[in-house]
Amino acid sequence: MxxxxxxxxxxxxxxxxxxxxxxxxxxxxxxxxxxxxxxxxxxxxxxxxxxxxxxxxxxxxxxxxxxxxxxxxxxLDESKIDTSKVLALSIVTIKNTKNGAKMTYQLVAESEADLKAGKISVASPIAKGLLGKKVGDKTEIQVPAGKMEFEILEINR
The missing domain is CATH 1.10.287.180 (Transcription elongation factor, GreA/GreB, N-terminal domain)
Structure with missing residues (x-):
């Protein structure tokens, strides 16, 4: 299926x-x-x-x-997306806790992913590590460069 x-x-x-x-x-x-x-x-x-x-x-x-x-x-009806936690189509602002770099991504379907436009696939390691988290949560995500810790600063739709 x-x-x-x-x-x-x-x-x-x-x-x-x-x-x-x-x-x-x-x-x-x-x-x-x-x-x-x-x-x-x-x-x-x-x-x-x-x-x-x-x-x-x-x-x-x-x-x-x-x-x-x-x-x-x-x-997905973007107007009905819950912004209390990270879901598909959420726009998330995160901060790398090591270097303080801030990034904003929208979690989208794999076919819509476009890093230059700030859209990452929900199947990507970073997106998987963010799903279900809330503002203020810290999460450690395994990426190809090693483990990185991010703090969730903001969730929008």
């Missing part, structure tokens, strides 16, 4: 747009590439045809995965 993923409205719309593009423009481009390769002659020794057919298979797999993600995706 597929895993349920929670999305913001913009994240869900972005996935729907990507799926639509893959089904229309993407499929048309692959069909064109297959037709061009077929026109070049003998299919048994046609590497371009084989590559185009393989690309078609990968493209259809991507479409199927996106459709599954959308079928199991749930839209």
């Amino acid at each position: 597929a895993e349920v993923a929670y999305f913001t409205k913009e994240g869900l719309e972005k996935l729907k747009e990507e799926l639509q593009q893959l089904k229309t423009t993407g499929r048309a481009n692959i069909a064109k590439a297959i037709a061009e390769a077929r026109d070049k002659g003998d299919l048994s020794e046609n590497a371009e045809y084989d590559a185009a057919k393989e690309a078609q298979g990968l493209h259809e797999t991507k479409i199927a995965k996106l459709e599954e993600t959308l079928a199991n995706g749930r839209l």
